[in-house]
Amino acid sequence: MSTSTPHPVDWQRLEPRRICVLRALQLGDLICAGPALRALRRRFPHAHITLVGLRWSADFVQRMHPFIDEHVEFPGWPGLPECPVDDAARAAFLQRMRDSEFDLAIQLQGSGRLSNDVVRAFGARRIAAHHPQKRIMLSATEGLWPYPEQLHEIHRNLHLIGRLGAIHDDDRVTFPLMQRDQTELLQRRLDLHRLPPGGYVCLHPGARDAAKRWPVACFAAIGDALASCGWVVVITGSETEQDLAARVISAMHHRALHAACDISIGALSVLLSRARLLISNDTGVAHIAAALGLPSVVVFFATDPCRWGPLDCRHHAVIQADGPPPVRAVLNAALHLLPHRTG
Numbered sequence: 001m002s003t004s005t006p007h008p009v010d011w012q013r014l015e016p017r018r019i020c021v022l023r024a025l026q027l028g029d030l031i032c033a034g035p036a037l038r039a040l041r042r043r044f045p046h047a048h049i050t051l052v053g054l055r056w057s058a059d060f061v062q063r064m065h066p067f068i069d070e071h072v073e074f075p076g077w078p079g080l081p082e083c084p085v086d087d088a089a090r091a092a093f094l095q096r097m098r099d100s101e102f103d104l105a106i107q108l109q110g111s112g113r114l115s116n117d118v119v120r121a122f123g124a125r126r127i128a129a130h131h132p133q134k135r136i137m138l139s140a141t142e143g144l145w146p147y148p149e150q151l152h153e154i155h156r157n158l159h160l161i162g163r164l165g166a167i168h169d170d171d172r173v174t175f176p177l178m179q180r181d182q183t184e185l186l187q188r189r190l191d192l193h194r195l196p197p198g199g200y201v202c203l204h205p206g207a208r209d210a211a212k213r214w215p216v217a218c219f220a221a222i223g224d225a226l227a228s229c230g231w232v233v234v235i236t237g238s239e240t241e242q243d244l245a246a247r248v249i250s251a252m253h254h255r256a257l258h259a260a261c262d263i264s265i266g267a268l269s270v271l272l273s274r275a276r277l278l279i280s281n282d283t284g285v286a287h288i289a290a291a292l293g294l295p296s297v298v299v300f301f302a303t304d305p306c307r308w309g310p311l312d313c314r315h316h317a318v319i320q321a322d323g324p325p326p327v328r329a330v331l332n333a334a335l336h337l338l339p340h341r342t343g
Contacts, residue, residue, distance in 0.1 A: 011128065011143045012165035016103030020050040022119050023057075023108040024074035024082055026208065027265065027284030028308070029153070030060050031291055033108055034067075035171050036157035040106070041067040043166035050100070054083055059266065063176045072096065079114045098123035106164075108157055111147040130160055153307050171311060175291035177273060181266035188263050189271075192234070195257075197274040200232035201338070204280035205248050206241035206260070211302045212281045214324055216244070220251035221327045222279055226334065227254035234259050234275070236268060236285065277338055279330065282308055290316060295337045297330055 019040070023033050030053065040049065050070040051061050061071040075089035076082070105122045107129035109115035116129050130147040131137070137144040148159050154171050162168035186193045205219040223233045233252075235245040237260030245260035259271065269288050272278060278289045278296040282303045289296040290310040298309060300320040310316035317333035319325045 009126070009138075009140055009143075011138065011163055014104065014126070014164060016044060016047055016126070018050075018100065018102045019044060019047050019104045019106065020052055020072070020097065020100070020102045020119075020122060020124065021068075021106045021108055022052045022074070022115060024053050024080070025109070026054070026082070027056075027060075028287040030057055031173050031175060031284075031287040032153040032308075033157050034064065034173050034175075034291075035154055036108065036161045036168070037064060037067045038170065038174075039158060039161045039166040039168045040164075043161070043164060050102075052097075059264070063178065063266075077114070077118050080109075080118070094121055097121075101125075104128060106160070108160065112144070116144070128160065128164060130156075151307075152309075152311065154311065173287065173291040173311075175269060175288050177269055177292075178266060181264070181270045184264060184267040185270045188267065189259070189261065192257070192259055192271050195232065195234070195271075195274065198276050200234050200257075200275055201226050201277040201279070201334075202234045202236050202259075202272055202275045203248065203256075204236045204278060204283070204285045206237045206244050207281040207283040209302070212283060213244075214281055214299045214301075214330075216247045216251055218324065218327050218330070219248045219279075222331055222334065223248065223252045223256050224254050225327075225331050226338075227252070227256065229335075229338075229340075231276070231338070232257065234271070236260060236271065238262075277334060279334055286310070297333045297337065299325060299330060301325060 048069050050072055051068045052072050052074050055073050058071045061068045075093045076085035102124035105119040105124035105127050107115050107119045112129050112131040119127050126141055128143045131144040132147055134146050145163055148156055158168035203219050203223055207213050227233050233256040235248050235256050237245045239262035242260045245258050249256045272294055273292045278294055280286045282300050286298045295315045297317045301324055305318045305320050309318045319330050319333055
């Protein structure tokens with residue numbers, strides 16, 4: 001009895017009916033994946049596309065409809081740092097994924113060193129992924145392409161989707177606002193809702209990773225300089241960053257509004273959408289600013305702006321240094337993006 005080895009498939013001619021995408025990461029990571037998800041939908045307009053993400057990303061899936069049809073919560077995985085591993089939930093999760101009988105599983109989680117084994121466990125008919133080695137490996141079941149280290153994160157994701165035959169020349173990021181976002185800001189923070197559009201600037205001193213936070217004194221100095229130019233200064237942040245925002249305000253000589261509170265990212269995005277400028281660390285709100293078309297100055301000293309910085313250099317400025325950059329450099333960039341204002 002003879003056996004034959006299956007021939008590698010033509011990955012650009014696939015027509016899967018059910019697709020799952022692993023991207024169980026944080027806000028900025030998902031915004032950077034938006035262009036790839038859009039390209040995926042254009043390539044497979046009739047497929048049912050499921051995003052496997054962290055719990056919070058169910059909200060993102062609603063915003064990205066019709067590019068994504070369904071959200072499945074990722075329960076964690078040994079070695080992946082994004083969320084704690086829930087072994088009981090993981091068993092049920094894997095059973096659900098296998099029962100779904102996906103035609104294609106796409107690994108958009110990173111280089112594939114750990115995450116390729118995750119998507120293999122989904123039991124999909126085929127897998128498309130980057131991997132850490134320097135050669136392309138194609139088979140009847142797996143399409144593995146070398147991880148393009150040199151690319152921006154947006155283009156890295158598009159690169160993989162392009163291997164499946166998608167047109168991947170649209171790298172615009174988006175974060176659609178919803179009516180519920182407007183309603184929440186109105187009901188929860190009327191003072192912020194009443195701010196005149198275009199009349200204020202937002203400073204965001206927080207970041208999930210403390211190593212990426214520009215010092216409080218620097219944000220306070222920027223806030224004072226902009227307030228002295230006649231701008232209303234709003235200090236934004238999450239509920240867990242209320243103390244950080246308060247420290248910035250306490251260090252300022254001018255008045256600033258405290259907007260670090262327990263509103264959703266959608267309501268915060270409405271506030272940002274009406275601002276004239278954002279100054280922030282390299283964190284999720286910087287990607288929201290890019291998605292909303294809000295001019296921004298993003299401070300980089302712990303991460304690589306070539307990978308994570310805004311692509312639009314006309315409306316967004318990147319200030320990079322080996323350590324925390326000087327206030328003057330950030331202020332000059334901000335003043336360049338702002339119209340002259342006094343009083």
